[in-house]
Amino acid sequence: MDQPLLRLSAALPLLLASIAAPAHAQDARVIDGGKLLLTNGVATIEGTSGGGLATWATIAGRETDRGIGLSGHVTLIELPDYGWQSHGFAVGIANRLELSYARQNFDTRDVGTALGLGKGYTLNQDVFGAKVRLIGDTVYGDPLLPQISVGVEHKRNRDTPVALAVGAAHGKGTDVTLSATKLFLSHSVLVNATARLTKANQAGLLGFGTAGSDDHSLQFEGSVAYQLSRRAVVGAEYRTKPDNLAIAREDDWWDLSAAYALTNNLTVTAAYVDLGSIATFDKQRGGFLSAQLAF
Amino acid sequence: MFLFAAALLLQPAVEAPTDWDKEFGVEEKVRDPVTGELPVDPYVQDNRNAGAAPFSGTAMADAFGGQAGIRRVANRTVELSEADPRIAAIFVSHDMVRLKRTLFEQFCYILNAGCDYSGRDMAASHRDMGVRMRDMNALVENLQAAMREENIAFAAQNRFLSKLAPMSTDVIER
Numbered sequence: 001m002d003q004p005l006l007r008l009s010a011a012l013p014l015l016l017a018s019i020a021a022p023a024h025a026q027d028a029r030v031i032d033g034g035k036l037l038l039t040n041g042v043a044t045i046e047g048t049s050g051g052g053l054a055t056w057a058t059i060a061g062r063e064t065d066r067g068i069g070l071s072g073h074v075t076l077i078e079l080p081d082y083g084w085q086s087h088g089f090a091v092g093i094a095n096r097l098e099l100s101y102a103r104q105n106f107d108t109r110d111v112g113t114a115l116g117l118g119k120g121y122t123l124n125q126d127v128f129g130a131k132v133r134l135i136g137d138t139v140y141g142d143p144l145l146p147q148i149s150v151g152v153e154h155k156r157n158r159d160t161p162v163a164l165a166v167g168a169a170h171g172k173g174t175d176v177t178l179s180a181t182k183l184f185l186s187h188s189v190l191v192n193a194t195a196r197l198t199k200a201n202q203a204g205l206l207g208f209g210t211a212g213s214d215d216h217s218l219q220f221e222g223s224v225a226y227q228l229s230r231r232a233v234v235g236a237e238y239r240t241k242p243d244n245l246a247i248a249r250e251d252d253w254w255d256l257s258a259a260y261a262l263t264n265n266l267t268v269t270a271a272y273v274d275l276g277s278i279a280t281f282d283k284q285r286g287g288f289l290s291a292q293l294a295f
Numbered sequence: 296m297f298l299f300a301a302a303l304l305l306q307p308a309v310e311a312p313t314d315w316d317k318e319f320g321v322e323e324k325v326r327d328p329v330t331g332e333l334p335v336d337p338y339v340q341d342n343r344n345a346g347a348a349p350f351s352g353t354a355m356a357d358a359f360g361g362q363a364g365i366r367r368v369a370n371r372t373v374e375l376s377e378a379d380p381r382i383a384a385i386f387v388s389h390d391m392v393r394l395k396r397t398l399f400e401q402f403c404y405i406l407n408a409g410c411d412y413s414g415r416d417m418a419a420s421h422r423d424m425g426v427r428m429r430d431m432n433a434l435v436e437n438l439q440a441a442m443r444e445e446n447i448a449f450a451a452q453n454r455f456l457s458k459l460a461p462m463s464t465d466v467i468e469r
Contacts, residue, residue, distance in 0.1 A: 034432050140467075185453045185454065186457035
């Protein structure tokens, strides 16, 4: 075998290797953290990604289409007669599938005494969520095609006897959501619209349905947000709710919020929320504070 | 290491070095003495290759500081990306002189600052680069950094990005 051929045979694997390895950048880590800032939304009170009160079509975590993202949050809401604390986590897979869990703890404080539950009785609920992005992208692609996702939220009230005592039919329920979210870059405005099928009374903390009205009803969640900078956004949300229970009126919810990405991973959201009447105690307006850590 | 050294010693001492470019039929590309760019295969030049309709009026061009400002943004975006470990590999072996020029022209054309775009369309210019969404996001972040350095108002930055974002379908490979 003459020398040039020998060298050619040595060079061939190198050549093949250079052809086989496409010119894309270094292979991403599984937790790639490549999503554009804030486009993972912030955790909702139900643990899904969204705007705080409203679930969006966004997928939690900072992963892109080939990675896995992780997100954790803690949320506090301070109301005139109640205190809300929730926390949870979410996993985003390939910016396609979101799996989430949230634990909600609703402190009834003095209302607990009035309702005969005992002072500071806390209503608890677990929410298990799954959301799939069907089509579109919040930022990219056709500017008129939003990111559209469908989700389910399975809610398990941990105080079912209380829920049944106030007239609810069930202690468990499942919401179905269909969301469309788009960032209209030309106006720096993000718009979200969500349709929710639900039986939940006060998001499920007072159970699901009633003996007389045990069907899912169609509710709406809308969010509008304005991007001030890469890291800062202000917004408003409105969320309609069923009004099933005979003993207490239930109102729609709305909020005015501001979110700031302190780092690429830590986002803080503060809001003024109006949760209306809850268990006969009206005008539950107060402050919402949430911290989200996402990778 | 020793074997490697021995192999070197065993080679005939007086062999003319092989011209591998010739062996593989690789034609050497020579940079244009005037523009400093490497030659490219012929294509039809058309402003539509820019991939977006330009803004009307001069507001956007003004917001970017005219052609001088746009050139700084385009050059800086390329420089940041070449130095960005997330996407630097994509630019290796690409003609950065040409990229800076065509990117400037594309930005200038879209911002209606008085340029024609002479580059290829987005699908052709990104073919076989294996660009993924995370790469595109990294490039967007570098462009945002370049625009921030020029103190371009955020709303104007986003307005410009609104012209570029729909190009993702031609840039990102699945």
